[in-house]
Amino acid sequence: KAGVTQTPRYLIKTRGQQVTLSCSPISGHRSVSWYQQTPGQGLQFLFEYFSETQRNKGNFPGRFSGRQFSNSRSEMNVSTLELGDSALYLCASSLGTSGGRETQYFGPGTRLLVL
Amino acid sequence: AQKITQTQPGMFVQEKEAVTLDCTYDTSDQSYGLFWYKQPSSGEMIFLIYQGSYDEQNATEGRYSLNFQKARKSANLVISASQLGDSAMYFCAMRESGGYQKVTFGTGTKLQVIP
Numbered sequence: 040k041a042g043v044t045q046t047p048r049y050l051i052k053t054r055g056q057q058v059t060l061s062c063s064p065i066s067g068h069r070s071v072s073w074y075q076q077t078p079g080q081g082l083q084f085l086f087e088y089f090s091e092t093q094r095n096k097g098n099f100p101g102r103f104s105g106r107q108f109s110n111s112r113s114e115m116n117v118s119t120l121e122l123g124d125s126a127l128y129l130c131a132s133s134l135g136t137s138g139g140r141e142t143q144y145f146g147p148g149t150r151l152l153v154l
Numbered sequence: 155a156q157k158i159t160q161t162q163p164g165m166f167v168q169e170k171e172a173v174t175l176d177c178t179y180d181t182s183d184q185s186y187g188l189f190w191y192k193q194p195s196s197g198e199m200i201f202l203i204y205q206g207s208y209d210e211q212n213a214t215e216g217r218y219s220l221n222f223q224k225a226r227k228s229a230n231l232v233i234s235a236s237q238l239g240d241s242a243m244y245f246c247a248m249r250e251s252g253g254y255q256k257v258t259f260g261t262g263t264k265l266q267v268i269p
Contacts, residue, residue: 072256082245082259095256127197131257141249142189143257145199 041066043132043146051152057118060149062130064111070094070135071113072143073105076127085128088113089135117151125153156181158246160260167236168268174221175231175263177246183207186250188229189257190220193243202244205229236267 044063052058064071072095073085084097088107105115111132117124127150131143157180167173179188190202205213205220213220221230233240246260 074259081261084256084258087256097256129197129199131199141187142201142204143249144201145191147196147198150197 043130043144045128045130045146045149047149048147049150049152051154052120053154054120054122056120057116058120058151060115060128060130060151062113062115062132062146064113064130064132065144068132068134068144069111070133070141071107071111072131072133073113073115074129074131075099076129076148077125082129085115120153122153125151127151156183156186156248156250156258158248158258158260160246160263162263163261164264164266166266166268167233167240169238170235172232172234173236173265175233175244175246175265177229177231177260179227179229179246179248181227181248181250183250186248188220188222189247189249190218190229190231191245191247191259192240193245193262195242199245203231233265238267238269241265241267 046061070089072087076082087095091107102118107113127148129148130146133141133143159178186207188205192200203215203218205222212222217234219232243262245262247257249257
């Protein structure tokens with residue numbers, strides 16, 4: 040079974056631009072979560088999507104948004120990029136139906152550098 | 155609010171020796187899941203082991219075992235017979251079962267295996 044895939048793997052943008060990251064979950068998984076990882080803040084939860092609906096959201100500004108398609112693939116968008124948005128963005132998928140017992144499986148991440 | 159604490163920013167272990175990575179957690183939920191992930195320098199988060207709050211036995215997966223002490227709210231990871239490839243960041247995480255809550259991660263422990 041194929042794992043979680045994320046595209047692109049690396050990205051360089053300039054301040055003020057916008058960016059879209061993509062995540063394809065493991066087949067059969069309906070939940071996709073996004074995390075931002077930086078050296079200073081560690082791993083921070085962005086949001087979770089299940090069956091095309093945002094089910095949970097972290098404490099990030101409205102510049103960070105996402106969506107999920109009917110095939111469970113998810114995209115994350117960051118508008119008006121700031122230098123502080125430089126980070127590793129990780130996507131994780133899970134079944135989405137078993138609550139706390141569920142294991143999330145992560146993709147390789149997208150490294151975003153904002154200049 | 156759920157919280158994960160990893161008090162060891164970095165650790166060294168001799169190859170073939172066992173090592174314990176500490177993790178304590180705080181939650182008011184009775185039902186939750188505890189996870190350990192490994193993150194090599196490549197960035198990908200690799201799932202290692204899971205422990206459910208109602209599981210009576212400590213989880214084991216190959217060389218990984220989880221020393222679960224519910225009353226003390228600790229979930230330490232034990233790696234037996236360390237290998238050079240075990241050098242990585244290790245994250246403890248928790249997911250509460252109510253309302254499909256997000257996964258909360260600790261700050262991580264950087265493990266370096268010495269030949």
